[in-house]
Amino acid sequence: MPANQDFIPETKINRDLLRPVIETTGRFYLTVAILGLVVLNGLVAFMYQMATGMGVAGLNRPVFWGLYITNFVFWVGISHAGTLLSAILRITNAQWRRPMTRAAEALTVFALMIAGLFPLVHLGRTWTFYFLIPYPSQRGIWPNFRSPLLWDAIAIFTYYVGSILFLYISMVPDLGLARDRVGGWRKEIYRVLSLGWRGTAREWHRVKRAGTIMAMLIVPVFVSVHTIVSWDFGMTLVPGWHSTIFGPYFVIGAILSGVAAVITLMIILRWALGLKEYLTLTQFDNLGKILGAVSLAWFYFFFAEFLTIWYGQVPEEMAVIRHRTFGQYALAFWVVLFCNFLIPLPALIFKRVRTSIPAMLVLTIVINVGMFLERYLIIVPSLARQRFPAAWGSYFPSWVEISIMAGAFCGFALMYVIFAKIFPIIPIWEVKEGQHIQRST
Amino acid sequence: MVTIMGIFQQLDNVVRTQRGLMEAGFSSEDLSTLSSVPLAEDTVLTGGASTRLPWIAFFGGIIGIIIGLSLAAGTAWLYPLPTGGKPVISLPPIGIITYEVMMLGALVATFFGALFEMRLPQFKKKAFSPGVYDGKIALLVRCRSEEEAEKGERILSQADAAEIERYPGDCL
Numbered sequence: 001m002p003a004n005q006d007f008i009p010e011t012k013i014n015r016d017l018l019r020p021v022i023e024t025t026g027r028f029y030l031t032v033a034i035l036g037l038v039v040l041n042g043l044v045a046f047m048y049q050m051a052t053g054m055g056v057a058g059l060n061r062p063v064f065w066g067l068y069i070t071n072f073v074f075w076v077g078i079s080h081a082g083t084l085l086s087a088i089l090r091i092t093n094a095q096w097r098r099p100m101t102r103a104a105e106a107l108t109v110f111a112l113m114i115a116g117l118f119p120l121v122h123l124g125r126t127w128t129f130y131f132l133i134p135y136p137s138q139r140g141i142w143p144n145f146r147s148p149l150l151w152d153a154i155a156i157f158t159y160y161v162g163s164i165l166f167l168y169i170s171m172v173p174d175l176g177l178a179r180d181r182v183g184g185w186r187k188e189i190y191r192v193l194s195l196g197w198r199g200t201a202r203e204w205h206r207v208k209r210a211g212t213i214m215a216m217l218i219v220p221v222f223v224s225v226h227t228i229v230s231w232d233f234g235m236t237l238v239p240g241w242h243s244t245i246f247g248p249y250f251v252i253g254a255i256l257s258g259v260a261a262v263i264t265l266m267i268i269l270r271w272a273l274g275l276k277e278y279l280t281l282t283q284f285d286n287l288g289k290i291l292g293a294v295s296l297a298w299f300y301f302f303f304a305e306f307l308t309i310w311y312g313q314v315p316e317e318m319a320v321i322r323h324r325t326f327g328q329y330a331l332a333f334w335v336v337l338f339c340n341f342l343i344p345l346p347a348l349i350f351k352r353v354r355t356s357i358p359a360m361l362v363l364t365i366v367i368n369v370g371m372f373l374e375r376y377l378i379i380v381p382s383l384a385r386q387r388f389p390a391a392w393g394s395y396f397p398s399w400v401e402i403s404i405m406a407g408a409f410c411g412f413a414l415m416y417v418i419f420a421k422i423f424p425i426i427p428i429w430e431v432k433e434g435q436h437i438q439r440s441t
Numbered sequence: 442m443v444t445i446m447g448i449f450q451q452l453d454n455v456v457r458t459q460r461g462l463m464e465a466g467f468s469s470e471d472l473s474t475l476s477s478v479p480l481a482e483d484t485v486l487t488g489g490a491s492t493r494l495p496w497i498a499f500f501g502g503i504i505g506i507i508i509g510l511s512l513a514a515g516t517a518w519l520y521p522l523p524t525g526g527k528p529v530i531s532l533p534p535i536g537i538i539t540y541e542v543m544m545l546g547a548l549v550a551t552f553f554g555a556l557f558e559m560r561l562p563q564f565k566k567k568a569f570s571p572g573v574y575d576g577k578i579a580l581l582v583r584c585r586s587e588e589e590a591e592k593g594e595r596i597l598s599q600a601d602a603a604e605i606e607r608y609p610g611d612c613l
Binding site for chain 1: 473474475476477478479480481492494495498512513516517519520522524527531534535537538540541542544545547548549551552554555556558559560561562563564565567568569571573574575576581613
């Protein structure tokens with residue numbers, strides 16, 4: 001929506017927002033080539049791990065969960081704010097949400113795809129992944145639903161399917177537009193995907209109603225998914241993990257990293273696709289306020305968790321705390337505190353920062369560096385300092401793990417770039433509807 | 442049966458013409474619009490505004506509960522794994538799995554229910570004008586006889602519709 005309240009003609013909105021779909025620049029091919037190479041490197045590392053065995057990863061007794069599981073938790077967290085933001089802003093009818101909902105929803109879908117890869121990589125014998133699928137096999141064996149790991153698989157599957165359907169149903173009207181404006185082989189794709197959409201009164205009524213119902217359904221799913229991810233840790237008796245606060249603490253961390261990722265992506269899209277007229281400073285200002293509030297909430301949970309353990313002085317728990325705060329991981333611990341709270345909160349108080357695109361880019365990247373390290377600090381030091389001191393150890397990721405992680409990051413970017421190339425990344429009909437509402441009020 | 446389509450530039454004109462058509466004896470069920478955005482429901486006819494979507498979501502959730510219970514409790518019962526004296530059919534995991542599958546059922550049902558109520562997918566060529574995407578509004582009138590079609594075309598023409606086209610069959 002235009003910031004200056006001047007209405008953009010619908011023909012111009014169509015032209016501007018379909019341009020990235022219709023025109024392909026050399027920059028697109030270069031980006032795809034670079035990202036593709038890093039993904040290829042990650043695939044080679046993964047093949048090497050499968051052929052050689054899990055020994056090529058840095059995982060060893062007692063730290064059997066390392067970078068792969070850190071990535072899994074991080075990407076599940078990143079995925080969360082996309083659909084959540086879109087759903088909550090739809091339910092509350094926040095008009096400023098309109099240009100950013102699809103970018104946020106697509107973030108959820110691709111981040112969940114990347115998150116889902118890591119447990120498979122971590123399996124080692126990836127080809128046995130189908131043991132997780134509940135189907136009547138010849139052996140008569142069913143998955144053990146009492147295991148939190150299986151709760152995870154079911155919850156993430158629900159969130160993934162829900163997010164794809166939520167993204168798709170609101171995209172159908174724009175696919176109809178693309179069908180009528182694009183030629184060549186892509187016309188056929190849009191024809192099939194738009195399902196014959198024409199924009200009848202009945203179609204609009206149902207698409208809006210379905211969007212509202214799905215938004216209301218997906219918010220509790222969001223909360224449950226990251227709570228269940230936290231229970232992968234909380235249901236064990238490992239010091240540093242066995243905590244009742246882990247559910248909400250993980251959820252708030254997911255919102256912090258996810259909102260930061262949405263802002264980072266919007267800044268990149270705004271620059272790369274020339275969308276300054278649509279992704280305005282209003283969106284960044286409002287998202288900055290949300291980010292500041294979530295940063296504060298994150299610190300509240302972080303502090304509550306630490307203070308309780310500190311006052312308890314249970315020796316096993318204190319061994320983990322000391323290892324994190326003053327031991328081998330002290331630097332990472334203080335970086336986390338600065339990245340997630342001490343830098344962003346004071347900065348985001350100022351409107352000048354919230355409406356500065358370079359400042360928001362730096363801040364949101366800093367927050368996600370902090371959130372990645374936070375996930376690492378939750379997982380590794382706890383395993384390295386378990387109850388039996390003679391079995392204490394340490395962990396450092398190998399080149400294979402780092403290559404697979406780099407491949408995953410670039411794989412996410414690659415899928416997102418291709419999505420933004422094939423589909424209108426700004427919801428065209430929602431932008432137009434926003435203008436109609438503004439005009440009528 | 443035929444469908445008449447008139448293209449208009451202004452929403453006010455569409456609303457006035459809809460009223461005129463209803464005064465001339467056309468039922469609200471026989472009128473619809475094509476637009477690039479959802480039009481306010483109090484200004485135009487929404488083509489059957491009552492929807493069963495909330496109920497479809499509800500029954501999707503019920504089916505999800507049944508599947509979730511079958512997965513979590515039914516499979517534990519089919520292949521008992523006694524562990525440390527703990528119950529084979531344990532309530533907390535059953536609750537969690539059932540909840541997730543219930544939500545999945547409700548989400549999937551809402552999606553397919555919406556498609557069903559929108560009568561999509563529909564790949565047969567129907568009354569449509571690409572100009573709709575540039576802000577024009579098309580008014581569709583379903584006519585059951587030649588006399589009705591002529592009356593409809595006359596009303597659309599008097600209302601200054603930019604284009605008037607006739608399509609065979611029901612195109613609403």
